[in-house]
Amino acid sequence: MMPGSVEPSKFILLGIIAVVVIYLLSGFYFVQPSEHSVVTTFGKYSKTVEQPGLKWHTPYPFQSNEIVNVTNERRVQVGFRSFATSNSNSGVQDVEDESLMLTGDENIIDIDFVVLWRISDAANYIFNIRDPEATIKIVAESAMREIIGQTNIQPALTQARGEIQSATRELMQRMLDEYEAGVNVNIVQLQKVDPPQPVIDAFNEVQRARQQKEQLRNQAEAYRNDIIPRARGESEKMRQQAEAYKEEVVNQAKGDAQRFVSVYNAYTKGRDVTAERMYLETLEDVLNNANTIILDGNSGSGTVPYLSLNELRTPSSSRSSPQSTEQTGQ
Incomplete structure (x- = not known):
């Protein structure tokens, strides 16, 4: 080495x-x-x-x-697809196979909606569903069809939109929980709720007719609410007047009967005195309004003895009495 x-x-x-x-x-x-x-x-x-x-x-x-x-909010479109155009604007393509649904009163309605969701359990999301996007889209469409099938078309187009969104979200969440998908549905948002395009004009005519019907019904209700209380008030007034008249007549009859009984009792106790009193009261009532003149036929003078008791009693009425006086003298 x-x-x-x-x-x-x-x-x-x-x-x-x-x-x-x-x-x-x-x-x-x-x-x-x-x-x-x-x-x-x-x-x-x-x-x-x-x-x-x-x-x-x-x-x-x-x-x-x-x-x-797990925090990113994902989005699923049902009934439509949005896309970008060449001039940087967005376009929308309707998917009728997804959007056309049958309502509870057997009408067809065109619904586009969006589902916003996020992952709540990463392990279940990976292992329990093969294609999460497609699964959530199918679940959303199924849940919406079930809710719309329980709703009439008129509420679905007007005041029931919030109820439909809430009910669909709850139903989707229950279905996904049964699948153990590990997904939390945040919002179901309706984008378009209309009648089908081929019948939208006829549907609008029906809507206008219903609005006119509702307007006429409200007017009739207002007239009824005005005339019925007034008629009831008038009838109550007439009933009270009749009751008052009844009480008056009954009381007057009772008073007359009581007075007659009193006179009769006095008459039975003293017939002569009572008869004389009644005679004098009758004369008083008769002579009270009579034009009384006294003439003395035994006078031998050239003048006619004349005495008008009415002028003595009511000096203010002397202007209207000469004509009647002359007629009496004649």
């Missing part, structure tokens, strides 16, 4: 050591705060690393890892 030469075995040893070091270093990997790492041993699930930082696992082929972003 020549002086200063290195034995070949040492080179081999250094090479082996370098390969081993490189091999061991290949087991290092870095996990970001928004990521989880799923570690498998000979292809079987071993553990999930959730803490961020520099991590290490036994290099391949013993162990391997797959990094999954």
Whole structure:
């Protein structure tokens, strides 16, 4: 061996050591705060690393890892596809096979919606569903068809949009949990809810007719709410007036009857006195409004003795009495 030469075995040893070091270093990997790492041993699930930082696992082929972003919100489009055009604008293509659905009252409706979801369990997401995007899209379409099948077309087009979104999200989450998909559905957002394009004009006519019907019904309700209380008030007023008149007539009749009984009782106690009193009261009532004049026929003078008792009693009425006085004198 020549002086200063290195034995070949040492080179081999250094090479082996370098390969081993490189091999061991290949087991290092870095996990970001928004990521989880799923570690498998000979292809079987071993553990999930959730803490961020520099991590290490036994290099391949013993162990391997797959990094999954668990905070990124993913998006699935159902019923349409958006695309970018040449002038940097976005376009939309309708997919009728996905968007046309049957409502609870057997009408067809065209629905486009978006599902926003994220990964909640990285291991289940990797091992339990083969094609996550396609699975979530199929589940979303199935859940929406079921909810729409329980909803009439009129509420679906107007006030029930929020209820449809909430019910679809809950149904999707239950289905994905049954699959153990490791997915959390954040939002189901309706983009378009319309009748099918070929019948949209006829549907709008129906909508206008329904709005007119509703307007007329509201007007009729307003008229009824106005006229019925008024009629009830009038009837109550008439009833109260009738009750008052009834009370008045009954009380007057009772008073007259009581007065007659009193007179009759007095008459039975003193017939002559009562008869005379009644005679005098009757004369008083008769003569009270009579035009009374006294003439003395025994007077021998040339003047006619004339005395008007009415003028003596009511001086203010003397202006209207001469004509009646002359008629009496004649």
